[in-house]
Amino acid sequence: MPRCVADLLDHQLVFVTGKGGVGKTTIAAALAWLAAERGKKTLVCDVDARGDLADLYEVGPLGFAERQVAPRLWAMSMDTEASLKQYLSLQLKLPLITRIGPVARMFDFVASAAPGVREIVTVGKFCWEVKEGHYDLVIVDAPSSGHVVGQLAAPQAINELVKVGLVRQQTGWMLDILGDHDRTGVVIVATPAEMPVSETVELMARLDDETNVALSAVVVNRVLPELFGRREEEVFARLEDPASRRGIESELGGSLESIVDAARLTVTMRRSRTGHLEDLRSAVRPEIAMLYMPYLFSRGSGLRTTRHVAEALAAEMGY
Amino acid sequence: MSGMVAAKEIVIACGSGGVGKTTTAAALAAMAALHQKSKVLVLTVDPARRLADALGIESLGNEARKVDPQAFDRLGMKPRGEMWAAMLDTKQSWDDLVRRHAPDAATSRRILANPLYANISGRFVQSHDYIAMERLYELHTSGTYDLIVVDTPPSRNALDFIAAPSRMAEFFSSKLLRLLIAPYRSRLVNVASRPFYQVADRVLGSQFLEDIAEFFILFQTMYPGFVERARAVDRLLRDHRTTFVVVSTLEPAPAAEAEFFIEVLTEKGLDLGALVLNKVLPDYLLDDEAARVAARLESAGIASTALASVAAQLGTDPEQLGRVLEEIAVNFSNFSMVASREAALRQELERRPHIVVSAPEMDTDIHDLAGLLKLGKYTWN
Structure with a gap:
């Protein structure tokens, strides 16, 4: 069934991922900003804890405790150790005494060594927020495409590896939330370049094969503007000849050379990216929404960027 | 850059994702093979398919391949050295490592067959980072190459791979590891640690704990060789023959990462060879x-x-x-x-490194030797 783009914000849990460097944190931050603006009580969480999310809202460093950063918008930074402690006390109902001393250290150790434990306390935290209904929407600035599958598949992996015990009992409801396509979705961010596109295609296949989580949308970031229509292109071709622009240059009192060069740069950059865009488009199933985000010329950072991107997202989503 | 590279045996390209680390590493290797009379290897982690094809490493596997000299010929160039390329196969490298360090064939078979092993070797604490550095050590000590240029794996933190060898050593010598596997070695669980196992059993289930313990008991047999090796890898990173090249674009996030990287390299006394700025807009x-x-x-x-x-x-x-x-x-x-x-970011970044080179935004993707050499020219002199 074709999915409406606006559905994205009607989810309760959205993972934003993509190849490193494509701007996934910015998209996650802007998506959360937009959701909050549209009346959703939203939590956004940084998983890699590099501090980029805090910068995008221009707030100080984020911690594991959720902090309100705007009306209806809360932000936090994942800390697996803190999450593990919360998990032990809230979900496994372990008494306080066992959380100190060697037991806590043992869990830290197991978390860093045993497969899936670190991932499940991360993914478990988000699922738990959804289950408890603390927020209308939880948006995760998830690990990059290479690592996200390990995280999303963690409950299943634990299910297979751990045959008994409390941890296993906890995976069932997580799988229910992750597998409910109306509640949970993945957004892949790509740019129109070779590697981001091929990683997106690979990730789509891996999501299908290795997880029960559905892809909701693909965001194509940094799409360059089309400068000219066909007739205008002909006019521009004439301006590329230095002799023919002399009249204009004397009228303006300065050279057009750099301006023409810059336009040519835009045209060639856009052209070389079009092929990648087409590859991506043909690989994405038609029912998956594709959102095209314009190249932001500010290249700045901070809240201004977040607001710009949120506006562009709103326009693209038809708000 | 050419002089700097000539004085080194290992060049490690690092930086955040999407800045052109792989192509920069391959371009440096191509330039070195072209201009220096040496056998140069580029060890890449995850190259774009067409680039891998062009380098002749289309098939997965750890084996190094020589880049066809005719590829240089066709461009009218006569390389003074040889260019080789290899891809990092994490799984294969882990298997090799186990075979090398296990005390006997039976133990290595049991480790390789352990259900946790596949999971762990794929997702171990920074297993990619560690294995990349381990493989580098292996290639370097083989003495086959005069110069090895390494493209580092995409990490959560660009520095993980520097810390990976010592972390791996720490991990295997940790008390907790011994504590975890102790009850499965002997039935004598001391009083102090009893609640520990009770809780662990309740949470993870005893079967899972036993699986983990069995695995680590087997893994511990590799301990001496492993730790020694991890330390040797760490020493190699600090060796004066090794240098780091930080790759970045002039976008805020990668530039911040690059700056952080430069700081830490300086702090740790590692050699910062050069800063390569990619996709720079024209003047x-x-x-x-x-x-x-x-x-x-x-x-x-x-x-x-x-x-x-x-x-x-x-x-x-x-x-x-x-x-x-x-x-x-x-x-x-x-x-x-x-x-x-970009210019403002550049000024910030340029303060520390002695060598700063930049390459422009290219019209097309780099997927062949000609493209690599075109990129390489900007960074070489």
């Missing part, structure tokens, strides 16, 4: 005269009579000409703003 975007002209075109445009006469000369419609001029003026101002932010 003409900072041209003041053009900025003035663009501003004028955007605000006032050209008087309609003048526009009409110019359009007549060009044989075009004045309205269309006006639109094109406005469009290209706006485009210039947009890119000019980006270019000036």
